[in-house]
Amino acid sequence: MAREKGMVMRGVVLAMVVMTLAAPAWAQGADPSCKGVAVEWPADLKAWRLAAVPVTAATGSAAAPSIAPGSPARVTLAPKEGVALAVNPPKPAADKTYAGTVSFTVPMAGPYRVALDGTAWVDVVMDGKSLDSTSHKHGPNCSGIHKVVDFGLAAGTYVLQLSNSPAATVTVLVVPPQN
Structure with a gap:
């Protein structure tokens, strides 16, 4: 049980780090809903x-x-x-x-x-x-x-x-x- 809690906590911390690193991109206008969307470039x-x-x-x-x-x-x-x-x-x-x-x-x-x-x-x-x-x-x-x-x-x-x-x-x- 303690091992599972530790793994969950590591997962939460990792998710928080990823969100913190990605936040500047979202603030610059990157829309998370665009992931995997092909852009039609003129x-x-x-x-x-x-x-x-x-x-x-x-x-x-x-x-x-x-x-x-x-x-x-x-x-x-x-x-x-x-x-x-x-x-x-x-x-x-x-x-x-x-x-x-x-x-x-x-x-x-x-x-x-x-x-x-x-x-x-x-x-x-x-x-x-x-x-x-x-x-x-x-x-x-x-x-x-x-x-x-x-x-x-x-x-x-x-x-x-x-x-x-x-x-x-x-x-x-x-x-x-x-x-």
Whole structure:
């Protein structure tokens, strides 16, 4: 009987450890009901499945680190109080949120998408001005993509400003135009 109780306790402890380790993934939008579900990936978002490159976002006027369109980046943000944003987002930041900036270069004009795994506010900034998006949508079911924001961009270098994120890290994919 004591041996059975010990095995049960070990099982409970193991379950608690697994739940604790998995909790950050669930908090980032991973839905446990998606286990084993095949994602229908549109061609433009297939790069989301690649390994994300770790990047620490800039917090001020210093040059923002660059991310490459077509390659996912796992961006570490800073507490909003320590970040000077390029433009003020229209939505005020909530308490205990994170922000930061990265840059990306567009080699040719076209429709670009910004896909995120979280609920951060997205601004694409050029010459100190936030550009208008052309559409907003959710990612494919069970993909881990929370939202996709579209922009019509000219060739040039842009600042991608992320703010009002409840999480300190966000996966980002800048999707170039599809041929």
